[in-house]
Each structure stands twice: as structure tokens, then as C-alpha cells.
Amino acid sequence: MAKIKSKFVCTDCGTESPKWLGKCPGCHAWNTMVEEKETVVKTQGVGLRMVHTKEKAQSIIHIESGQEPRIETRMQELNRVLGGGVVPGSLILVGGDPGIGKSTLLLQTSHAMAVKGLKVLYISGEESVRQTRLRADRLGALTEMLYVLCETNMDHINDAIETIAPDFLVIDSIQTVYDPNVQSAPGSVAQVRECTAHFMRVAKIKGIATVLVGHVTKEGAIAGPRLLEHMVDCVLYFEGERHHTYRLLRAVKNRFGSTNEIGIFEMGEEGLREVANPSELFLSERPLGVSGSTVVASMEGTRPVLVELQALVATTNFPSPRRMSTGIDHNRMALIIAVLEKRIGMFLQTQDAYLNVAGGVKLDEPAVDLAAAVSLASSFRDAPTKPFDVIFGEVGLTGEVRAVSRAEQRVKEAEKLGFKRVIMPEKSLKGWKAPEGIEIIGVNTVSEALKAALG
Numbered sequence: 001m002a003k004i005k006s007k008f009v010c011t012d013c014g015t016e017s018p019k020w021l022g023k024c025p026g027c028h029a030w031n032t033m034v035e036e037k038e039t040v041v042k043t044q045g046v047g048l049r050m051v052h053t054k055e056k057a058q059s060i061i062h063i064e065s066g067q068e069p070r071i072e073t074r075m076q077e078l079n080r081v082l083g084g085g086v087v088p089g090s091l092i093l094v095g096g097d098p099g100i101g102k103s104t105l106l107l108q109t110s111h112a113m114a115v116k117g118l119k120v121l122y123i124s125g126e127e128s129v130r131q132t133r134l135r136a137d138r139l140g141a142l143t144e145m146l147y148v149l150c151e152t153n154m155d156h157i158n159d160a161i162e163t164i165a166p167d168f169l170v171i172d173s174i175q176t177v178y179d180p181n182v183q184s185a186p187g188s189v190a191q192v193r194e195c196t197a198h199f200m201r202v203a204k205i206k207g208i209a210t211v212l213v214g215h216v217t218k219e220g221a222i223a224g225p226r227l228l229e230h231m232v233d234c235v236l237y238f239e240g241e242r243h244h245t246y247r248l249l250r251a252v253k254n255r256f257g258s259t260n261e262i263g264i265f266e267m268g269e270e271g272l273r274e275v276a277n278p279s280e281l282f283l284s285e286r287p288l289g290v291s292g293s294t295v296v297a298s299m300e301g302t303r304p305v306l307v308e309l310q311a312l313v314a315t316t317n318f319p320s321p322r323r324m325s326t327g328i329d330h331n332r333m334a335l336i337i338a339v340l341e342k343r344i345g346m347f348l349q350t351q352d353a354y355l356n357v358a359g360g361v362k363l364d365e366p367a368v369d370l371a372a373a374v375s376l377a378s379s380f381r382d383a384p385t386k387p388f389d390v391i392f393g394e395v396g397l398t399g400e401v402r403a404v405s406r407a408e409q410r411v412k413e414a415e416k417l418g419f420k421r422v423i424m425p426e427k428s429l430k431g432w433k434a435p436e437g438i439e440i441i442g443v444n445t446v447s448e449a450l451k452a453a454l455g
């Protein structure tokens, strides 16, 4: 009988300690040490280590280069996020809130892969085979080459991988899988770490592209040790507001491509549908000629997206006014309100202010500042904005409008969707020519922008 040891492991960085500590000595986070019981199985441990092949160091110019081979899925949005397709032998981690559509996305991807003639093994630890079949019926994801297994025991999963020898493997989810040689409960730090390390070896040695689904914690990070994210090749987050149908797939780490890309999907009756032209979708419900509404050109990765911003400024009933924002950082909104008060002279201290990005999108680049400022001012003054304006620019603390990147692409997108005017930083005008048929107004201060937008 193996000896059962107890130890404390940090859920953030995986640092171990023989006794409980309030503060992790590794990453200095508070309250992250949890108790784990682990059987020390020495013989098994050796078998689980990396298979060593002795290699010699070689000069970098003698190493064969060339493009990473990629399996292109039929889902363009997924290809884009992964940097051009799935790399064989790569390990991809997909995180997201419960019910956001991770299983749906991966079943659809599995189907798309199987249709291409690849052998796919979809392992579900959360749903029965019948439930998966029902979902596949709904999604129209029925292919001979798609194999489904409902299993959580790592040994059995290994057997299935041996017999099926898939090209594409999905583990839904990593928190439900357990290695019987590790005594901790499924989902614990030790289990998640061991199982991920195991799948990494399987992926690399057998060349199977593997996707792990990960649960997220209350704070929105993938549950389990932080080093999980270090171990895998790509970390993707599937996000969206539950009450909206849009879903965004965002890469936060990608060893084979850029991390700026996002893929946009819409959840419907028959599963996820790709959204090829997001701007059109985000602007489809926009009211015209009302106060507080502006359109901003924001970059999502390499792609410009036009999104509607809405502000409502109304007299407050509270001693300290409310400031609420959805889709925009709360601190940025506070900064813009302070600039409007101090530099433009708007008296907002007796006003509640709400700022909302329509469609449940999150905008986190400073180029949305100017549109936010115009929206707030427009609502405060009750002056409607012009329906054919697009606004972007960063706002500085002195009320100046600062240059932003990729101005040309933003303007082109505005022109493509039929907008007539763009209000943007004057400093971003150099080095390119605006397309015909669109008027460009370069501004240097917030006050100039307000004059141009609200008259």
C-alpha cells in the first residue's frame, strides 16, 4: 500500500508546501493554498515522465525551417484565431463560463474535422453518449469518422486513444478527467496538472492535435494551476454575454500565431454560426438620430469592427452619483468623465452616467475614448449625434486627442458600411489617403470633436 501524503498546493502557480500558508511563497497570492492528498507511486511516476530521446544541439541555421503544417477547419473564424488552422501535435486549451457554448463549439469543430476525412475522438466527461448524440443531431454533426466516448478515467482514455488512433482529440473537460495513480479528486490541482502533462505528451509524441476544455473560476480565469496555461500551446477563451447571442473566441496565448485575433459566432437553434461581417451585425439594432449613441471603429485583432456605444446621463437621486459601464473598463469611463468636467466644463457631479457597448462586446483599446466622451456629452446636452458619423481616438488627461494605430483600416471599414464622416485624431492622418466619398475630420482636442459631432 502506497503511503498517502498530504501537502498544500497553490491553485495559482502550483507551488507546494508541506504546511498550510496564508500567502503563497511562489507567487505571493493570498489564500490560494489548498490541501491535496497524493499517493506517492514511485514506479508509476517514472513511466509518466517525458520520454527522453537524446538529441544533439545544432546550429540554428542548420535546422530545417518551413511553415508549420496546418489543418484548416471549415470554420474560418476558428482558423483565424488559431493563426491559420490547427497545428498537428498542438495542445489547445479552451476556457469559458458554463453554458457559453464550449461543448457546442468543439462538437461542431470535431464534425468539421471528421468531414475532412480526419479521425476524431470526442471524449466527454460531463455528458453521456446519448446526450452528445442528441446535441449532434441538433447540430447536424453526424459523421462516421467522429467517435464519441463518455469516460473520465485516464487509463481508459489512453486505451481509446490507442485503439482509435485519432488525428484530432477533444477532452471535455480537463477538470473531470482523473489519473487513478494520483489520489486527489478530479479537478484538483494535482490531477489537472498531471492529466494536462499527460495529454501534452500524447499530443507531441503521437502528433494528435488535442483540445482541452477548461472550466473557469468566479474571477474568470481557467480553474486549476496557472501553470496549466504555460504548458499548453494555445489558450483560447470563449466569451459572451449569456443574454446575447454573440460569442467571441479570443486567443490569449498562441505559440503558432498572433494573440490579437478574435472569432465571432452567433448562437442559434442549430448551434454556432460564424459571423463574417461583425460590424453589420453589431449595428443592426442601432437607433438613428438619438442622443447618447455613437459608432466607434475599434480594432479586434487585425480586423476593424464598428460597434455602437450608448450613454445615458440623468439627474441622480443619490448623494454620490452612479457610474456604470458594460463592455468598457470602469476606470476609463471615470477618466473620461473627469476630462469632460474639468476640460469641457460639464457639471456631471449631480448626474448618474451609464455607458454601454451594444451587443455584449468588450472594447478594451484606448481608441474608444473619444466616442465615449461624445456619447456622454451628447446625452448630457440632449443633443442627438449624426447617424452617419464614426468616431475614434484616445483621450489624454489634458483633453487632447491622441493618435491611434491603424487609422486607415478603421476609416475603410466605415466607408464600406456606408458612413459619411469620420471624426478622428489629426495626428493619425499622416501617411495614407482616405477613400473617396468619406469626409475626414481631424481633431486635436475633445472640445473640437464635440463641436464637430454635436454642432
Ligand code: TYD
Pocket (backbone or CB within 6 Å): 096, 097, 098, 099, 100, 101, 102, 103, 104, 105, 135, 138, 139, 267, 268, 269, 270, 271, 272
Ligand atoms: P454548451 O455547449 O453545453 O456550453 P458549455 O459546454 O460551455 O457549458 O452550450 C449550452 C448552451 O447553448 C445551452 O444554454 C443551449 C445553447 N444552445 C443553443 O442555443 N443552440 C444549440 O444548437 C445548442 C447545441 C446549444
Ligand code: MG
Pocket (backbone or CB within 6 Å): 102, 103, 104, 126, 172
Ligand atoms: Mg460543456
